[in-house]
Amino acid sequence: MLDKIKDFASDFFVTGDPLIYGADVSIGLTIIAVVFALTYFKKWTWLWRDWLTTVDHKKIGIMYVIASLLMLFRGGVDALLMRTQLAIPDSEFLSPEHYNQIFTTHGVIMILFMAMPLMFGLFNLVVPLQLGARDVAFPFLNSLSFWLFFFGAMLFNVSFVIGGSPDAGWLSYPPLSGISHSPGVGQDFYIWGIQISGIGSLMTGINFIVTILKMRAPGMKLMKMPMFSWSVLSSCLTIILAFPILTVTLALLFIDRYLGAHFFTLDGGGNPMMYINLIWMWGHPEVYIVVLPAFGIFSEIAATFAKKKLFGYKSMVFALMSISLLSFFTWAHHFFTMGSGANVNAFFAVTTMIIAIPTGVKVFNWLFTMYRGRLSFPTPMLWMIGFIPCFVVGGMTGVLLSVAPADFQFHNSYFLIAHFHQVLIGGVAFGYFAGLYYWWPKVFGFKLNEKIGKWAFWTWNIGFYVCFMPQYFLGLMGMTRRVSSYGWDKGWYELNLTSTIGGFLMGIGFLFQVWQILHSIKFMEKDTTGDPWDGRTLEWTIPSPAPLYNFATLPQVTEKDDFWEEKQRIAQGHAPKPRPQLEPIHMPKNSGIPFVMSAFWFVAGFGFVFDWLWMAIPGLIGVAVCMLVHSFRYKTDYYISVDEIKRTEAAARRVV
Amino acid sequence: MAQSGNHIIAKPSQEHDHGHGKEGHHDLESLRMMGFWIFLITDCILFGTLFATYVVLNGNTAGGPTPAELFEMPGVIAETFILLTSSFTSGLAVLSMNRGDRKGLIRWLLVTVLLGASFIALEVTEFMTLVHEGASISTSAQWSAFYVLVGTHGLHVTIGLVWMIAIMIQLKQHGINSVTRRKVNIISLYWHFLDVIWIFVFTIVYMMGVM
Ligand code: HEM
Numbered sequence A: 001m002l003d004k005i006k007d008f009a010s011d012f013f014v015t016g017d018p019l020i021y022g023a024d025v026s027i028g029l030t031i032i033a034v035v036f037a038l039t040y041f042k043k044w045t046w047l048w049r050d051w052l053t054t055v056d057h058k059k060i061g062i063m064y065v066i067a068s069l070l071m072l073f074r075g076g077v078d079a080l081l082m083r084t085q086l087a088i089p090d091s092e093f094l095s096p097e098h099y100n101q102i103f104t105t106h107g108v109i110m111i112l113f114m115a116m117p118l119m120f121g122l123f124n125l126v127v128p129l130q131l132g133a134r135d136v137a138f139p140f141l142n143s144l145s146f147w148l149f150f151f152g153a154m155l156f157n158v159s160f161v162i163g164g165s166p167d168a169g170w171l172s173y174p175p176l177s178g179i180s181h182s183p184g185v186g187q188d189f190y191i192w193g194i195q196i197s198g199i200g201s202l203m204t205g206i207n208f209i210v211t212i213l214k215m216r217a218p219g220m221k222l223m224k225m226p227m228f229s230w231s232v233l234s235s236c237l238t239i240i241l242a243f244p245i246l247t248v249t250l251a252l253l254f255i256d257r258y259l260g261a262h263f264f265t266l267d268g269g270g271n272p273m274m275y276i277n278l279i280w281m282w283g284h285p286e287v288y289i290v291v292l293p294a295f296g297i298f299s300e301i302a303a304t305f306a307k308k309k310l311f312g313y314k315s316m317v318f319a320l321m322s323i324s325l326l327s328f329f330t331w332a333h334h335f336f337t338m339g340s341g342a343n344v345n346a347f348f349a350v351t352t353m354i355i356a357i358p359t360g361v362k363v364f365n366w367l368f369t370m371y372r373g374r375l376s377f378p379t380p381m382l383w384m385i386g387f388i389p390c391f392v393v394g395g396m397t398g399v400l401l402s403v404a405p406a407d408f409q410f411h412n413s414y415f416l417i418a419h420f421h422q423v424l425i426g427g428v429a430f431g432y433f434a435g436l437y438y439w440w441p442k443v444f445g446f447k448l449n450e451k452i453g454k455w456a457f458w459t460w461n462i463g464f465y466v467c468f469m470p471q472y473f474l475g476l477m478g479m480t481r482r483v484s485s486y487g488w489d490k491g492w493y494e495l496n497l498t499s500t501i502g503g504f505l506m507g508i509g510f511l512f513q514v515w516q517i518l519h520s521i522k523f524m525e526k527d528t529t530g531d532p533w534d535g536r537t538l539e540w541t542i543p544s545p546a547p548l549y550n551f552a553t554l555p556q557v558t559e560k561d562d563f564w565e566e567k568q569r570i571a572q573g574h575a576p577k578p579r580p581q582l583e584p585i586h587m588p589k590n591s592g593i594p595f596v597m598s599a600f601w602f603v604a605g606f607g608f609v610f611d612w613l614w615m616a617i618p619g620l621i622g623v624a625v626c627m628l629v630h631s632f633r634y635k636t637d638y639y640i641s642v643d644e645i646k647r648t649e650a651a652a653r654r655v656v
Numbered sequence B: 001m002a003q004s005g006n007h008i009i010a011k012p013s014q015e016h017d018h019g020h021g022k023e024g025h026h027d028l029e030s031l032r033m034m035g036f037w038i039f040l041i042t043d044c045i046l047f048g049t050l051f052a053t054y055v056v057l058n059g060n061t062a063g064g065p066t067p068a069e070l071f072e073m074p075g076v077i078a079e080t081f082i083l084l085t086s087s088f089t090s091g092l093a094v095l096s097m098n099r100g101d102r103k104g105l106i107r108w109l110l111v112t113v114l115l116g117a118s119f120i121a122l123e124v125t126e127f128m129t130l131v132h133e134g135a136s137i138s139t140s141a142q143w144s145a146f147y148v149l150v151g152t153h154g155l156h157v158t159i160g161l162v163w164m165i166a167i168m169i170q171l172k173q174h175g176i177n178s179v180t181r182r183k184v185n186i187i188s189l190y191w192h193f194l195d196v197i198w199i200f201v202f203t204i205v206y207m208m209g210v211m
């Protein structure tokens, strides 16, 4: 009996690696500390009532941001572990197996559990405010999306200490990810973690499309909508077209593994190449899904800190929409070398290059927006300025890669690694940082320390170039991706060491950001105006942080950048627009169902991972029961009275 | 009705007059209707992907049984007929609702549920026979694709059944109001959608399989 338990435990828990024992201990200690703190300060009901059950888009946005920054930390530690291994030839810091697991989890976490939730966090924090809306279209669904992401991410993350991590790369190509080559549970963690959070992403896509199409303030025609909201719309349209493909692809892979089906196996008539096609039909649009909102952020920031109208509004909208459409016609550039034939390769090479056109249009528009503007350079603007050269170089190396014959040379080399990190860090991560800095005062009601922020910016940026520029040369020198070690005779040593130093510099940049936040919480500089940057769009018309109901009365929009124009008019001595009378505000009630239902998904996913039907089936039943219970709830809303609105507004020192 | 923002009041008790607001804004129920349409688009892509895999893998029987050998068309035609009829009865349910006839509404929904359940019963029988004759999900890529595509449709129908029963109970509890009306409209939309998908299944899987 005891032996049996021991056997089970040694299979169940990941053993044998001091790094992982260290992680076990720190995870255990963190959990104990959190439970203790919540109990000691009697915060359990607060946690449940104010956060776990909330349907307020602003709080959901904050939870997304916190979770994604934690994931950035985890993915970043993974990255530094890999870079440490690669700093010295013949190094034995990480075993090859462990290295495979780390690059797989790093890739998945960074794209799906860092970039996506950070993006959803910004959607939630900003879009309703920018539209002059009181909420998103489906607040309940919004909370469900968040918790599905959260529990999906947790399921993926526990693989690290329980059962073992996936190691077949972030897109898990079969046959490597099939049952014959990956018999362990790691792949199943991958499938279920992504699947559960992916459903959440799909629902967010639907939610924000409806929000944007239907909930704009009176008078805000689509062509008067702020550019960030446009970018969210284009990103969400891409989500609803791309994510169902991912859902199917992962489901088929799971059915292959679990029921012995033959979609992607080498025997039984299966076709692994079909997986590669399917996964990239999602995967390529996915990179645009995460980068389009960054474009929107840059448009807002460029206009605000140049104090000028955005240059080429219509062409910006057109560029966004054409990028989201074109992104569906380029997927095969990820396997030029896999024998599709010259004509197919030529088609996908050309479609890929075409995307450079709308992207170029956007870059020029930002430059023209800033040209001759009254420029100022607070931290959000710095990140925008840092982004432009980075993205231009990344875009150019991308065009190089899109030339099919050239790709036969660069394919799967460090040249590619350098290219995609340049667009993912320089475009996506820098973009979202810029957005966080820009909207931070609106969300939290206080400003972030500019001085530490500048340190963070410079260490990140210098670190970035030190880390990734050498990798282009390494790629040209023949270093392939996903190698965990190389010999002294290769001559790659200096460049790799330099690259690792750059990686650690970025790590220091992250620490600066953490310090910046803690410092700013301590020495809080309150934003009493609600409009710290002299903004242009509606979110800056209300107090910071925004009250529960966002807008006491709905704004009447007459033009683009309505708030800015209004400020100009008032400065010229015109009377401000009349405000309609206060009326009771209709609000959705909190609900614990999204949290509970997602927890049941976690249980079901965990059961499937370990092939424990006794656990999986109750999990699924729990999910179904939650849905039914929700369907039978009718009293899901309440009203905020006029008195209470008056009190809240007065407290925010903006008596109506 | 008062418009207090983009959440126009749509309390279950307030029956009528919940169309478009003053500024062309839509009420909660119509937001949900639009959300559901978009969900259907995503579901279309989901099925589209499954059809594509089916077409790619069609014929990859790896030496095992082929569809032409095993499909039994009479059963499939019966399934088709039953599902088409249930789509029609769900339409009748909506017509009763629009007349304000709660009894008729529930009765037609019940007929729809019964028809849907017999569809599922026939499908399960069909699957069991196929497995018996040596074509299971792990026999070959051909059959993997078959079970997953047809099974996903069947799963959708099953979910629809549970959902429809839940709505019938709610109709008993609350009668016809703006909320239940939207729910009935949505389920009937969903049901017609599954019907359309089935017609594709019938043509691409069964007709082309036996031809
Ligand atoms: C913060 C600094 C970062 C460093 C130092 C870093 C470093 C690395 C390294 C060393 C690899 C493995 C290369 C190989 O051996 O094949 C890698 C792979 C990868 N990284 Fe990063 N990374 C960083 C940030 C990011 C970010 C922000 C993203 C995405 C938003 C990202 C996405 C990926 C992906 C998708 C892979 C491929 C994984 C695979 O091969 O399956 N990384 N990164």
Ligand SMILES: [Cu+2]
Pocket (backbone or CB within 6 Å): A283, A284, A330, A331, A333, A334
């Ligand atoms: Cu691509």
